[in-house]
Amino acid sequence: MSLKQLIKSIPFVRFSLALGMGIFLAEKLEKADLQTALIIFGVVAVFLLLTLLVPFVFQKYTFRWLAGCFFFFFLLLTGIAITLSSGVRRFDGECEITAKARVVEGDISLSGYYIFVVDPLKYSTRSQFRCGNDELWQIIVEPKDSFLVIPASPGNIVSFRTNLSGHSDNTNPESFDYGKYLFRQGISATGFVLAEDFQVVEKTGMAGIMGAIKRTRNKVYDIYRENGIADEELQVLSALTLGMRQVLDDEVKSWFIHSGAIHVLAVSGLHVGIxxxxxxxxxxxxxxxxxxxxVIFVILVLVFYAILTGGAPSVFRAVVMLSVIQIGIYAQRPGNIYNLLGLSAFIILLIQPMALFHPGFWLSHMAVAGIVTFYPLFSKLYAGKNVFIRSLGDLVAVSLSAQLGTFPLSLFLFRAFPSWFLLSNLFILPLVAPVLILAKLLVFASSQSFLASVFAGVLNELLRFMIEVVKWLNSLPAAYLQGIWLSGATMFLFYLVLTSLTMWHNFKIRLFLKSCLAGLLLILLILNIEYWGKRNTDAFVVFDSGRKPLIGCIVSGQASLFSDDETTERQMNFICSGFFSRYSINMQRQKLFHSSDGGSQVSSFYALGGYYLGVGDVDVDHIKIKSSVKNKILGVIILGDLKGDIKKFLNTIGKPTVILTDACPPWSKGRRLSTLKSSGVEIYDVSQSGAYVSLAVPLSLDTFFN
Structure with a gap:
């Protein structure tokens, strides 16, 4: 096949690119722009129709490329129109509201608060706020007691009173934008609800197909539990077969992530294929x-399984691909696998436009593209060997191929890499098929106690072995490399190199070899400039982390993160990992205060050629500072309830910037604000303005690419 024939054989890849560009552009627009988009859409549709009809009238028509251009803009505008029509409106400000709503999802946070996603049915407010038809809200409910039992389940009707507010901008540099994530999930506003302001009005289940699916999933979960599958084994089996990843403990989840086997627990094409x-x-x-x-029965089973497991993009992608393959076999018309990937992406984006921003959408498609592209090359290395070597080679080849397809994207998204992914795939992947089949047999034989106990016993042993393997891999040295920063430009260059290398291997066109070598040189240049930049970076940052303060210092690329003992690794990674990955070479964690003694709640942080002073619950009149460093104090961070004459203290050290954090109690903050404003010092409130960042970074290529 020539290059021209290859391009012609993948029309749906081109269609998906045009549709995706429209969805991406639509996110920059407001819902009010929908009418304009629809008018332009109609005009382009008319011109497209004319360009398609003209060749039938004029046989020597030579401007056929116009039809392609109009069709491209037609799909681009289709992406804009479906995104604006299905998306939610941005809600700015805050309003007090009393509402009755149906629960869509329910969960418990690490701090014990209930988190509900609700579909509003009725509401009353004194403001001009108006809720759209398809909009959802997220409410965080204060628990009435210490029992971690969710008071409402999906389908229940609840009433509550809250101050509803829109999603705020990201307040910490390079951190995960949770507000944007919620907006893309169709959640337009959030609110905190006191325990006395929340009530379950009606305990009804979810209606319709989704209600039936949820009841089926819960019934299967109960069958697992009733047949002796419990604890970690039950968590893994529920995630693997039903897509119930919410039941996984953080520790179990981290074992699978760090060993490189987390894709096994995310129901995907592997499970659908089995x-x-x-x-x-x-x-x-x-x-x-x-x-x-x-053909019909197979497709119906696949669709049912996709809905049963939550309908992730990777599952729908696999269902679409396998359905098309099945139809192709029936019609005796084999399809191009790249075109099938494009078709699945096209259908998913038409149904769920926001899937474009879901990591699973990209990872699943890139993994399959990697397998299709590189597996045939690797398989030639062991062709003609015995059955055992071929089986082992297939496992390694598939794992390496999928990893090549997702490697740049994974580094860009997660800034980490599981070093022992090959070992995990060798041990874990062969177990997935037996576990899935035995789980199905257990469900079908649940009424026969003997057969059910046999299937459950074997399942338990396989799951226990799987868990022990990931625990062992997690304990190996350098099991999970974190803090890796890859810019968007470098990721694009990695894929350019892989694509050029593959094209050169298939078509022997020297231009692709030159592109590959040029891409590699650019990658090396960018990585070296970024490393040089980090070695010469100094920074000081007070993160917006609520009542648990997090303070970061970077000196010549060496970073220190100061926190208390109660701050978990997960909280630090969520807030700080992106910043340190981008601007530092490595990071060490240190205690914020070396003693809980009130007289010792003073810390100094060296950064940017000076000092920042952190003060907690302390009397500032008792703080003695050497005269040699008084003129080097750049700022004072208030981390508690200060006592003493703060105004006098600041005058003695040259009135540096005062940084207020939420670790300072509200009553103390309010009292201190009036005092500080009268003293004429510069005040920075982290809770109002986001993280305080003072950064000295040399010019690098990253400046131009981000």
């Missing part, structure tokens, strides 16, 4: 290969 092969084989015992009943 179901497809099993159902296809079973039906082949009774129906012919090209039976229309077989």
């Amino acid at each position: 179901i497809f092969v099993f159902v296809n084989w079973f039906l082949s015992l009774f129906l012919s290969r090209r039976s229309i009943l077989k």
Whole structure:
């Protein structure tokens, strides 16, 4: 196949690119721009129709490329229109509201608060606030007691009173934008609800197909539990077969992440493929290969499984691909696998435009693209060997191929890499098919106690072995490399190199080899400039971390993060990991205060050629500072309830910038603010303005690419 033929054989890849560009552009627009977009959409549609009809009238028509251009803009505007019509409106400000709503999702936070996603049914407010038809709200409810039992489940009707507010901008540099994530999930506003302002009005289940699916999933979960599968084994089995990743403990989840086997717990194409092969084989015992009943039944089973497991993009992608393959076999028309990938992306984006911003959407498609591209190359290395070597080689080849397809994107998104992913795939992947099949057999045989106990016993042993393997891999040295920074430009260059290398191997065109070598040189240049930049970076940052202060210092690329003992690793990674990955070479954690003694709640932080002073619950009149460093104090961070004459203290050290944090109690903050404003010092309130960042970074290529 020539290069021109290859491009012609993947039309849906081009269609998906145009549609995706429209969705991306739509996020920059407001819902009010929908009418304008629809008018332009109609004009382009008319011109597209004309360019398609003209060749039938004029046989020598030579401007056929116009149809392609208009069709490109047609798809681009389609992406804009479907995104604006299905998305939610941005809600700015805050309003007090009393509402009745239906619970869509429910969970418990690490701090014990209930988190509900609700669909508003009725509401009353004194403001001009108006809620759209498809908008959801997220409410955080104060618990009435210490029992971690969710008071409402999906489908229940609840009433509450809260101050509803829109999503605020990201307040910490390079951190995960949780507000944007919620907005893309269709959640337009959030609110905190006191325990006395929340009530379950009606305990009803979810109606319709989704309600039936949820009840089926819960019934299967109960069958697992009733047959002796419990604890970590139950968590892993529920995530692996039902997509219930919310039941996973953080510790169990971290074992799978750090060992490189987390994709096993995310229901994806691997699981759908196993179901497809099993159902296809079973039906082949009774129906012919090209039976229309077989095609319909297989597709229905795959769709049901996709809905049952939560409908992740990777699952729908696999269902679309396998359905098209099944139809192609029936029609005796084999399809191009890259075009099938494009078709699945196109259908998913039409149904769920916001899937474009979901990491799973990209990772699943890139993993399959990597397998299709590189697996044939690797398989040639062990072709003709014995069965054992070929089986082992297939596992390694598939793992390496998928990793090559997702490696740049994974580094860009997660800033980490599991070093022992090959070992985890060698041990874990062969167990997935037996676990899935045994789980299905356990459900079907649940009424037969003997058979059910046999299947459950084998399942327990396989799951226990799987867990022990990931625990062992997690304990190996350098199991999970963190703090890796990869810019968007470098990620793009990595994919350019991989694509150029593959194209050169297939078509032997020297231009692709030159592109590959040029891309590699650019990557090395960018990585060296970024490393030089980090070695010469100094920074000081007070993160917006609520009542648990987090303070970071970077001196010549060496970073220190100061926190108290109660701050967890997960909280630090969520808030700080992006900043330190981008601007530092490595990071060490240190205690904020070396003693809980009130007289010792003073710390100094060296950064940017001076000192920042952190003061907690302390009397400032008792703080003695050497005269040699008084003129080097750049700022004072208030981390508690200060006592003493703060105004006098600041005058003695030259009135540096005062940084207020939420670790300072509200009553103390209010009292100190009036005092500080009268003293004429510069005040920076982290809770109002976001993280305080003072950064000295040399010019680098990263400046131009981000």
